[in-house]
Amino acid sequence: xxxxxxxxxxxxxxxxxxxxxxxxxxxxxxxxxxxxxxxxxxxxxxxxxxxxxxxxxxxxxxxxxxxxxxxxxxxxxxxxxxxxxxxxxxxxxxxxxxxxxxxxxxxxxxxxxxxxxxxxxxxxxxxxxxxxxxxxxxxxxxxxxxxxxxxxxxxxxxxxxxxxxxxxxxxxxxxxxxxxxxxxxxxxxxxxxxxxxxxxxxxxxxxxxxxxxxxxxxxxxxxxxxxxxxxxxxxxxxxxxxxxxxxxxxxxxxxxxxxxxxxxxxxxxxxxxxxxxxxxxxxxxxxxxxxxxxxxxxxxxxxxxxxxxxxxxxxxxxxxxxxxxxxxxxxxxxxxxxxxxxxxxxxxxxxxxxxxxxxxxxxxxxxxxxxxxxxxxxxxxxxxxxxxxxxxxxxxxxxxxxxxxxxxxxxxxxxxxxxxxxxxxxxxxxxxxxxxxxxxxxxxxxxxxxxxxxxxxxxxxxxxxxxxxxxxx
Ligand code: SAM
Numbered sequence: 001x002x003x004x005x006x007x008x009x010x011x012x013x014x015x016x017x018x019x020x021x022x023x024x025x026x027x028x029x030x031x032x033x034x035x036x037x038x039x040x041x042x043x044x045x046x047x048x049x050x051x052x053x054x055x056x057x058x059x060x061x062x063x064x065x066x067x068x069x070x071x072x073x074x075x076x077x078x079x080x081x082x083x084x085x086x087x088x089x090x091x092x093x094x095x096x097x098x099x100x101x102x103x104x105x106x107x108x109x110x111x112x113x114x115x116x117x118x119x120x121x122x123x124x125x126x127x128x129x130x131x132x133x134x135x136x137x138x139x140x141x142x143x144x145x146x147x148x149x150x151x152x153x154x155x156x157x158x159x160x161x162x163x164x165x166x167x168x169x170x171x172x173x174x175x176x177x178x179x180x181x182x183x184x185x186x187x188x189x190x191x192x193x194x195x196x197x198x199x200x201x202x203x204x205x206x207x208x209x210x211x212x213x214x215x216x217x218x219x220x221x222x223x224x225x226x227x228x229x230x231x232x233x234x235x236x237x238x239x240x241x242x243x244x245x246x247x248x249x250x251x252x253x254x255x256x257x258x259x260x261x262x263x264x265x266x267x268x269x270x271x272x273x274x275x276x277x278x279x280x281x282x283x284x285x286x287x288x289x290x291x292x293x294x295x296x297x298x299x300x301x302x303x304x305x306x307x308x309x310x311x312x313x314x315x316x317x318x319x320x321x322x323x324x325x326x327x328x329x330x331x332x333x334x335x336x337x338x339x340x341x342x343x344x345x346x347x348x349x350x351x352x353x354x355x356x357x358x359x360x361x362x363x364x365x366x367x368x369x370x371x372x373x374x375x376x377x378x379x380x381x382x383x384x385x386x387x388x389x390x391x392x393x394x395x396x397x398x399x400x401x402x403x404x405x406x407x408x409x410x411x412x413x414x415x416x417x418x419x420x421x422x423x424x425x426x427x428x429x430x431x432x433x434x435x436x437x438x439x440x441x442x443x444x445x446x447x448x449x450x451x452x453x454x455x456x457x458x459x460x461x462x463x464x465x466x467x468x469x470x471x472x473x
Contacts (some may be wrong), residue, residue, distance in 0.1 A: 021122045022051075028118035029066070029243055036066040040278060042246050049296065050128060052248050053278040061270045065255060065278065066243055067263040074108065074116050074240035076100045081107040084175050092167055095159070097237045098196055099167050105192050105240070106168075110183050119242040129194040130450065131295045133157060143454035144291070146430035147461060148309045148351075152292045156193075164189045197221060197293045199245040200238035203259050219283030220249070220257075221293060247280035249294070251303050256281050287457045297456040299444070300463050307360060308461035309351035310426045312368065318421035319372045322414075336371050336379060345371075352422065354464050358471070359403035366402055373414040408471040420472035423465045434462045 029036055039057040076082045085100050092099040108114040132140055133153045144150045164186050172184050200221040221238050244257050244266055255278050258265050284305040287297035316337050323329035340346050345367050353360040437459045444452050
């Protein structure tokens with residue numbers, strides 16, 4: 001309605017007591033035309049985590065709380081370092097899209113007259129961003145084994161080291177005089193990576209060529225994946241959005257960032273009562289993603305986007321367990337697996353994605369179940385046909401939704417057994433058993449943040465697996 005985007009020009013009612021970095025930042029936002037509404041306040045008080053934003057008056061749905069003009073987005077194209085980044089861009093983005101923004105952040109945060117000084121001064125200090133990648137390896141194992149966060153952390157740490165020595169350090173060494181090289185070390189780079197992980201945003205890929213304003217919903221830092229003309233993955237580069245990154249996330253959010261031609265706008269998605277915290281959405285994200293990228297997770301059942309990623313080889317393990325006799329059955333299972341890999345139906349480190357309503361990637365999972373549950377003559381015919389024989393049925397749109405919890409009872413018994421066992425085997429992989437997780441939850445509120453959020457992550461996943469097991473019974 002008319003209320004939408006009627007941004008209030010008055011400066012927000014910020015706590016008068018806090019005359020420090022926050023006030024300087026708010027003043028900077030005011031000077032830069034953020035049009036921050038007086039119906040909100042930014043503070044540490046009452047927020048679910050460090051800083052947050054609250055309503056100080058009732059706010060209608062569709063109301064613009066503030067805007068962020070595109071000229072103040074902290075990204076390479078708005079920084080003078082761009083001249084040095086541009087010629088190197090294809091090399092710098094050969095493995096991921098983050099390096100140009102990280103270089104820009106390192107440059108601007110070491111520049112006393114940077115346009116973003118008031119923003120960067122308020123950036124969280126090193127202890128505040130407590131991502132699992134900063135934990136001791138033993139602690140990650142103890143609290144997060146089986147959740148997938150453990151594996152993500154391992155991948156990140158390797159990538160950070162390689163990117164730092166192959167790209168970041170050589171970049172600044174070649175760009176003599178742009179930055180004091182003493183300021184650049186692996187530890188400071190890692191901190192910057194964490195800042196980008198937990199605070200950056202990614203604009204949604206605009207697929208239409210229309211020139212009209214794109215008010216698409218963005219995702220906080222979760223790079224939208226697309227494909228280039230060669231079928232390679234292409235991701236949009238992330239950017240820092242001052243003020244928008246002050247907002248915390250919950251699945252049942254009440255505001256979202258929209259992307260316009262001149263400015264990004266934080267718009268309420270429902271009416272908000274005085275005193276409520278304003279929550280943005282970082283995307284439709286699982287606890288695995290939240291824990292990995294932001295260091296927190298939501299307690300079950302709040303995160304309706306939660307999923308658990310179960311390595312597909314657990315289906316192989318399940319099939320092997322069922323093979324009996326003189327080894328012929330075991331050989332048959334191995335041969336089926338080889339075929340699935342050869343046909344590129346799966347690759348070794350694929351995962352079965354299990355969500356609230358059942359298996360999300362049911363097309364792949366169903367093909368694996370079909371092959372693994374074939375008897376030897378069905379399998380022989382399948383191989384001779386170099387793919388699906390008529391009666392084994394093609395993997396097609398018909399398979400859509402077949403692995404929804406509501407439909408699983410209709411599967412062949414052998415397929416249900418495999419799914420059930422896959423779930424049971426994965427449950428055994430968690431550091432803490434389901435029973436112990438449930439017990440620990442009773443005192444979750446008094447646990448240190450790391451343990452509490454890790455517990456929410458494991459518990460949410462274990463609940464999804466239990467549901468699957470029940471559906472297969
Ligand atoms: N609270 C942040 C601050 O003070 O700078 C602003 C949000 S920042 C974009 C993202 C970080 O906020 C996360 O890494 C996490 O530490 C925290 N956060 C956001 N939503 C949260 C939630 N629902 N529960 C706990 N922590 C949350």
